[in-house]
Amino acid sequence: MQKLASQAHGKTVSASVIINHAGVKFIGMVAIALAMLASGSMPPNIKVLPAYAALEAPTLLSDINSIKGDLEWLENNNVATTFKSPLGASEYNTALTVSEDVVRELITRETIASVGERIFKSQKTKLSWQFPMVVQIRRPHD
Amino acid sequence: MIEAKVLHGEWLNRFQNNQEPVFPGDSLRVILRDEVSYDYDNKIVHTDHEVEQVVEVIRGLRLVQDSML
Numbered sequence: 454m455q456k457l458a459s460q461a462h463g464k465t466v467s468a469s470v471i472i473n474h475a476g477v478k479f480i481g482m483v484a485i486a487l488a489m490l491a492s493g494s495m496p497p498n499i500k501v502l503p504a505y506a507a508l509e510a511p512t513l514l515s516d517i518n519s520i521k522g523d524l525e526w527l528e529n530n531n532v533a534t535t536f537k538s539p540l541g542a543s544e545y546n547t548a549l550t551v552s553e554d555v556v557r558e559l560i561t562r563e564t565i566a567s568v569g570e571r572i573f574k575s576q577k578t579k580l581s582w583q584f585p586m587v588v589q590i591r592r593p594h595d
Numbered sequence: 596m597i598e599a600k601v602l603h604g605e606w607l608n609r610f611q612n613n614q615e616p617v618f619p620g621d622s623l624r625v626i627l628r629d630e631v632s633y634d635y636d637n638k639i640v641h642t643d644h645e646v647e648q649v650v651e652v653i654r655g656l657r658l659v660q661d662s663m664l
Binding site for chain 1 (some may be wrong): 617618619620621622623624625626627628629630631633634635636637640647650653655656
């Protein structure tokens with residue numbers, strides 16, 4: 454994909470080479486099947502939609518990271534498509550970013566909170582107060 | 596060192612207005628809220644600490660060196 458992207462200045466890049474990303478492949482297949490169903494152009498030899506399988510968070514994150522890494526090679530006038538069909542092409546959103554909070558939420562199974570009394574010894578540096586092993590004084594919502 | 600937001604606004608205002616001095620060697624007795632997040636393999640993926648209340652400032656030892664004369 455990287456090689457393709459770097460060779461494709463100003464052209465549409467067919468991204469069928471990244472079809473090995475399991476999550477993308479599944480989502481793309483479902484999207485195409487639904488579009489064809491909606492338009493009434495579903496070929497008669499297709500009987501069922503792909504079976505649903507829950508995505509594994511690590512695999513999904515790995516795929517997102519891989520796709521994001523590949524898309525970084527594209528220039529402003531480049532486009533990468535996931536699938537092409539007579540109905541059109543599905544393009545990757547190159548502006549897509551996944552925040553740290555979203556990633557954390559995806560991979561977190563459980564959060565345990567506890568409240569208790571602690572004692573922290575202070576130490577003043579040139580720039581700020583620091584409490585080794587514990588507290589740095591900051592404003593709320595910084 | 597870890598970082599923790601001080602949510603005790605009243606104490607924070609006093610500290611920032613120099614009405615609550617904290618000197619090197621002093622300690623803070625606080626009520627701390629910890630949140631630890633675990634992934635599906637029970638590994639820690641994130642920790643968060645917040646100071647809900649500063650109970651008191653504990654003054655540190657002030658060692659005064661005797662004069663040699």
